[in-house]
Amino acid sequence: MFLAVDIGATSVKFASVGLDGEFASEVGQIPTPYPCEPTRMVELVAEIISRFEGMPVGVGFPGDFADGTVIQPGNLSRRAGFDSPIDPDTHARWEGFPLQNALREATGRTVRVVNDAAMAAIGYSDGEGRELTFTLGTGLGIALIVDGQFTRIRDVGSEEFKDYGTYDEVLGEFSRNKDPEAWRAHLHEAVAAFVKEFEITKVHFGGGNARRLPKNEFDELGIPVKFNDNNGTLKSVLKLFSDELSK
Numbered sequence: 036m037f038l039a040v041d042i043g044a045t046s047v048k049f050a051s052v053g054l055d056g057e058f059a060s061e062v063g064q065i066p067t068p069y070p071c072e073p074t075r076m077v078e079l080v081a082e083i084i085s086r087f088e089g090m091p092v093g094v095g096f097p098g099d100f101a102d103g104t105v106i107q108p109g110n111l112s113r114r115a116g117f118d119s120p121i122d123p124d125t126h127a128r129w130e131g132f133p134l135q136n137a138l139r140e141a142t143g144r145t146v147r148v149v150n151d152a153a154m155a156a157i158g159y160s161d162g163e164g165r166e167l168t169f170t171l172g173t174g175l176g177i178a179l180i181v182d183g184q185f186t187r188i189r190d191v192g193s194e195e196f197k198d199y200g201t202y203d204e205v206l207g208e209f210s211r212n213k214d215p216e217a218w219r220a221h222l223h224e225a226v227a228a229f230v231k232e233f234e235i236t237k238v239h240f241g242g243g244n245a246r247r248l249p250k251n252e253f254d255e256l257g258i259p260v261k262f263n264d265n266n267g268t269l270k271s272v273l274k275l276f277s278d279e280l281s282k
Contacts, residue, residue: 036051036052036053036054036059036090037051037052037090037091037092037093037272037273037276038050038051038052038083038084038087038090038091038092038093038272039051039052039092039093039094039095039268039269039270039271039272040080040083040084040092040093040094040095041094041095041151041154041268041269042067042076042080042094042095042096042097042111042151043067043097043151043172043173044067044097044109044110044111044113044116044117044172044173044174045066045067045116045117045172045173045208046064046065046066046067047064047065047066047067047079047080047083048062048063048064048266048269049062049063049064049065049083049269050062050063050266050269051087051090052269052270052272052273054273056270056273057270058266058269058270060087062266062269063083065079065083067111067116069113069114069115069116069119070114070115070122070125071111071112071113071125072125072128073105073128073129073132073134073137076111076134077134077137077138077141078141080094080138081138081141081142084138084142084144084146085142090144091144091145091146091147091276091279092138092142092144092145092146092147093146093147093148093149093154093271093272093275093276094134094135094138094146094147094148094149094154095148095149095150095151095152095153095154095155095268096134096148096149096150096151097109097110097111097150097151097173097174097176097192098110098111098129098150098190098192099150099189099190100134100148100149100150100153101187103133103134103135103136103148104131104132104133104134104135105129105130105131105132105134106130106131106190107129107130107190107193108125108126108129108130108132109174109190109192109193109203110173110174110192110203111125111129112125112126112129117173117174117203117207117208117209118209134148135147135148147275147276149185149275150176150178150190151170151176151268152168152169152170152176152177152178153178153185154268154271154272154275155168155170155176155178155239155241155242155263155267155268155271156168156178156179156180156185156239157178157180157185157271157274157275158267158268158270158271158272158273158274158275159239159241159261159263159267159271160180160183160239160274161237162180162182162183163182163183163237164181164182164236164237165179165180165181165182165233165234165235165236165237166179166180166181166235166236166237166238166239167179167180167229167230167233167235167237167238167239168180168238168239168240168241169226169229169238169239169240169241169242169245170240170241170242170245170268171206171222171240171241171242171243171244171245172207172208172242172243172244173203173207173208173209174192174202174203174204174206174207175191175192175202175203175206175207175225176190176191176192176242177191177229179233188233191229196221196225199221202225205218205221205225206218206221206222206225208243208244211244211247215247219248219252223253223255226238226253226256227255227256230256230258235258236258236259237258237259237260237261238253238256238258238259238260238261239260239261239262239263240260240261240262240263241263241264241265241267241268242265242268243265245262245263245264245265246262246264246265248262250262
């Protein structure tokens with residue numbers, strides 16, 4: 036049994052997952068607290084972990100993350116949620132924060148933390164070719180898997196998308212809710228550009244807004260496109276610990 040925790044800019048979701056890849060508990064959800072200082076998030080996730088005795092924990096983080104450490108916190112450094120400005124002090128506290136070790140020390144558990152889009156991509160991957168996962172939620176995440184191996188690329192959420200705004204702003208839930216048609220048009224433009232840039236052979240979509248798109252939405256790409264349910268990131272925890280399971 037494993038515990039999966041998906042930290043988002045809107046909420047923190049969690050559930051235990053059995054070795055069959057199915058949920059062994061109900062999917063819980065807690066609103067993401069703001070202002071979201073690193074220590075506050077550690078306390079929240081540690082409290083969630085304490086509800087599930089003994090099991091290893093996989094955590095998805097909604098920002099640029101590598102080697103156990105936060106590089107950029109994405110939308111977690113905003114003052115009061117996605118539609119509020121970045122707080123410079125909170126942003127600075129997140130940069131370089133050793134989140135993985137902080138959670139291990141706070142809980143005494145085996146904890147592995149990866150970028151949330153990477154966690155989803157690891158679970159969705161078929162293991163062949165160049166697969167790009169797009170997570171469509173409060174913001175936008177992308178992650179690349181090459182022949183079954185996670186390949187680190189830049190986190191694009193805070194990157195400028197032409198003169199429209201950042202990818203998070205243009206392709207996140209706030210923009211979709213405001214103008215769904217513009218959101219879809221911008222999404223097509225962005226997806227096509229990333230598919231070309233990374234020479235992709237298959238595309239996966241996940242996140243809450245993936246369900247809003249029909250299965251033939253991206254036929255023009257000329258490559259396989261798969262839509263995954265919103266809980267795919269949580270179920271991906273098994274692949275995050277695949278080395279342990281193979282022993």
